[in-house]
Amino acid sequence: xxxxxxxxxxxxxxxxxxxxxxxxxxxxxxxxxxxxxxxxxxxxxxxxxxxxxxxxxxxxxxxxxxxxxxxxxxxxxxxxxxxxxxxxxxxxxxxxxxxxxxxxxxxxxxxxxxxxxxxxxxxxxxxxxxxxxxxxxxxxxxxxxxxxxxxxxxxxxxxxxxxxxxxxxxxxxxxxxxxxxxxxxxxxxxxxxxxxxxxxxxxxxxxxxxxxxxxxxxxxxxxxxxxxxxxxxxxxxxxxxxxxxxxxxxxxxxxxxxxxxxxxxxxxxxxxxxxxxx
Amino acid sequence: xxxxxxxxxxxxxxxxxxxxxxxxxxxxxxxxxxxxxxxxxxxxxxxxxxxxxxxxxxxxxxxxxxxxxxxxxxxxxxxxxxxxxxxxxxxxxxxxxxxxxxxxxxxxxxxxxxxxxxxxxxxxxxxxxxxxxxxxxxxxxxxxxxxxxxxxxxxxxxxxxxxxxxxxxxxxxxxxxxxxxxxxxxxxxxxxxxxxxxxxxxxxxxxxxxxxxxxxxxxxxxxxxxxxxxxxxxxxxxxxxxxxxxxxxxxxxxxxxxxxxxxxxxxxxxxxxxxxxxxxxxxxxxxxxxxxxxxxxxxxxxxx
Numbered sequence: 001x002x003x004x005x006x007x008x009x010x011x012x013x014x015x016x017x018x019x020x021x022x023x024x025x026x027x028x029x030x031x032x033x034x035x036x037x038x039x040x041x042x043x044x045x046x047x048x049x050x051x052x053x054x055x056x057x058x059x060x061x062x063x064x065x066x067x068x069x070x071x072x073x074x075x076x077x078x079x080x081x082x083x084x085x086x087x088x089x090x091x092x093x094x095x096x097x098x099x100x101x102x103x104x105x106x107x108x109x110x111x112x113x114x115x116x117x118x119x120x121x122x123x124x125x126x127x128x129x130x131x132x133x134x135x136x137x138x139x140x141x142x143x144x145x146x147x148x149x150x151x152x153x154x155x156x157x158x159x160x161x162x163x164x165x166x167x168x169x170x171x172x173x174x175x176x177x178x179x180x181x182x183x184x185x186x187x188x189x190x191x192x193x194x195x196x197x198x199x200x201x202x203x204x205x206x207x208x209x210x211x212x213x214x215x216x217x218x219x220x221x222x223x224x225x226x227x228x229x230x231x232x233x234x235x236x237x238x239x240x241x242x243x244x245x246x247x248x249x250x251x252x253x254x255x256x257x258x259x260x261x262x263x264x265x266x267x268x269x270x271x272x273x274x275x276x277x278x
Numbered sequence: 279x280x281x282x283x284x285x286x287x288x289x290x291x292x293x294x295x296x297x298x299x300x301x302x303x304x305x306x307x308x309x310x311x312x313x314x315x316x317x318x319x320x321x322x323x324x325x326x327x328x329x330x331x332x333x334x335x336x337x338x339x340x341x342x343x344x345x346x347x348x349x350x351x352x353x354x355x356x357x358x359x360x361x362x363x364x365x366x367x368x369x370x371x372x373x374x375x376x377x378x379x380x381x382x383x384x385x386x387x388x389x390x391x392x393x394x395x396x397x398x399x400x401x402x403x404x405x406x407x408x409x410x411x412x413x414x415x416x417x418x419x420x421x422x423x424x425x426x427x428x429x430x431x432x433x434x435x436x437x438x439x440x441x442x443x444x445x446x447x448x449x450x451x452x453x454x455x456x457x458x459x460x461x462x463x464x465x466x467x468x469x470x471x472x473x474x475x476x477x478x479x480x481x482x483x484x485x486x487x488x489x490x491x492x493x494x495x496x497x498x499x500x501x502x503x504x505x506x507x508x509x510x511x512x513x514x515x516x517x518x519x520x521x522x523x524x525x526x527x528x529x530x531x532x533x534x535x536x537x538x539x540x541x542x543x544x545x546x547x548x549x550x551x552x553x554x555x556x557x558x559x560x561x562x563x564x565x566x567x568x569x570x571x572x573x574x575x576x577x578x579x580x581x582x
Contacts, residue, residue: 010386013382013385013386014386014389016382017379017382017383017386017389017393020379020397021392021393021396021397024396024397024399024400024454024457024458025396025399026415026422027400027408027411027412027415027454028399028411030411030414030415030422031411034414042420043420046425047422047425047426047429089306090306090307090310091307093303093304093306093307094303094304094306094307094308096303097299097300097301097303097304098300098304101296101297101299101300101303102296102297102300103296103297103300103301103304104297105300105301105304106300109304109308112308112311112316113311115315115316116311116315116316118561118564118565118568119315119319119561120516120564122516122518122537122540122557122560123318123319123322123557123560123561123564124314124315124318124319124322125544125545125557126318126321126322126325126544126545126550126553126554126557127317127318127321127322127325127554128314128318129544129545130332130550133332146314147314149310149314150307150310150311150313150314150315152311152315155307180299180303181303184303205401205402208404209404209405209406209519211405211406211518211519211522211523212518212519212537212541215522215541215545216541216545226404226406226407227404227405227406227407227519230404230406230407230410231406231522231523234410234523242414242417242420245410245414246410246411246414248407249407249408249410249411252404252407253403253404253407253408256402256403256404257399257402257403259402260398260399260402261395264391264394264395264398265391267398267402268394268398268462271398271401271459271462272462272463272465272466
């Protein structure tokens with residue numbers, strides 16, 4: 001059996017893991033280091049990680065002045081929050097009906113959900129874009145959020161979760177005279193927090209990072225989400241001012257990474273749960 | 279017993295009422311599912327048979343003309359090929375690395391949480407932002423990778439700027455980004471293996487590390503591996519962010535990938551009909567992949 005003693009195998013294992021960890025962290029290390037270097041020092045291509053002259057303030061003020069980072073982060077939060085709340089409000093009652101109510105269309109719904117799981121936004125983007133263009137709703141929060149209002153994956157995940165819930169819980173609530181909507185709100189939701197948190201993490205990570213859809217429907221910087229905003233910033237920066245670019249990158253990566261570091265156990269559990277169910 | 283009687287009456291309530299409530303609860307989801315998934319999917323299939331271009335009022339049905347054009351379209355063929363090469367590199371490498379890391383972490387008693395966090399970090403990082411960092415790392419003259427290689431007298435390539443290496447550069451980013459996700463799934467799979475199986479295998483003479491892996495770990499991880507493989511392939515086929523951010527399909531179309539080509543045709547050149555035909559091909563690839571997964575799963579269930 002494995003003991004805590006430092007056997008040779010264990011030293012090798014730790015060495016391999018540490019080296020790998022260093023390689024995986026390297027981009028972050030260089031990001032933080034380069035964000036503090038002056039242009040001339042970056043072009044001297046030295047491998048030293050600590051800036052000779054600390055240019056953090058310069059680079060960060062450049063990053064903050066070119067593109068409004070606060071707008072980007074605000075848009076990201078608004079879009080992700082709207083998407084998540086709508087997805088939950090739409091999916092939970094539907095999954096409850098399919099799992100716990102006698103409902104003849106449930107089977108047909110199941111087929112639709114399974115089909116829906118196959119179709120990513122990339123496949124439906126063209127017609128939705130054409131429709132949004134005709135309705136002149138491009139460049140709006142509505143355009144960013146609407147296509148994701150329905151998450152068949154959420155229905156699928158909650159369906160599995162609800163099926164495992166004891167029927168007695170629901171019968172008891174009915175005997176107490178609760179309406180079905182009341183049961184969803186006051187019995188199902190409080191008991192579904194693990195699934196809801198897991199889905200929240202899945203949904204926020206996916207939509208915070210998504211570039212494809214925002215790129216299609218947003219050309220106005222005022223509605224840019226973080227990935228799109230960074231693309232605009234790159235275009236404005238003409239690519240070579242790596243100090244400012246790394247500072248911008250750092251600002252934009254920080255929110256989700258700190259959320260992850262603060263709640264990393266939840267994150268990993270959430271991704272595992274949604275990953276394995278998907 | 280009073281509660282049982284009440285329970286009975288609750289059950290005796292007309293089933294139609296329950297069905298009506300069920301419909302009401304499911305209605306928003308059903309409507310949105312039709313509006314944003316079913317209808318657009320059908321529309322994309324129909325549009326694939328038209329010459330619709332955004333900005334022109336009228337369009338006509340052209341039958342399979344778009345598909346015939348696709349076959350002869352060198353950009354599209356290049357794009358399919360590049361996507362296949364990218365997938366063929368990223369999927370196996372990220373799976374093998376993820377499994378190895380997961381097993382090393384699982385065997386370790388201390389520092390588990392630390393290593394898990396580090397390897398998972400790229401999954402929680404904004405890919406467009408990290409791609410920008412990788413662009414700097416890959417920079418032919420001032421990039422740390424080539425500076426490091428120069429220490430050993432190796433002249434590093436122009437990673438993202440040369441048509442011979444651009445796909446490898448993108449693949450490295452792809453592997454870096456996806457290993458953590460696969461690792462977490464493997465870790466869950468590994469923890470689910472009952473410890474007794476290892477002791478039993480040892481009793482049966484599986485002395486070496488490799489024997490235990492071959493006899494217990496690998497077979498027990500079968501379903502996880504199958505799932506990780508499918509999801510990795512699908513994610514690789516969907517590569518877009520890094521290409522759009524770093525190379526725009528260049529140089530010389532050496533990094534044209536499926537979604538990027540669809541994006542260019544449909545949303546930049548606005549040739550919606552033609553791009554729809556490409557989308558149908560993309561969708562077919564996904565359907566075939568899912569079908570293959572079900573087939574393998576099916577066989578496992580029946581013959582295992």
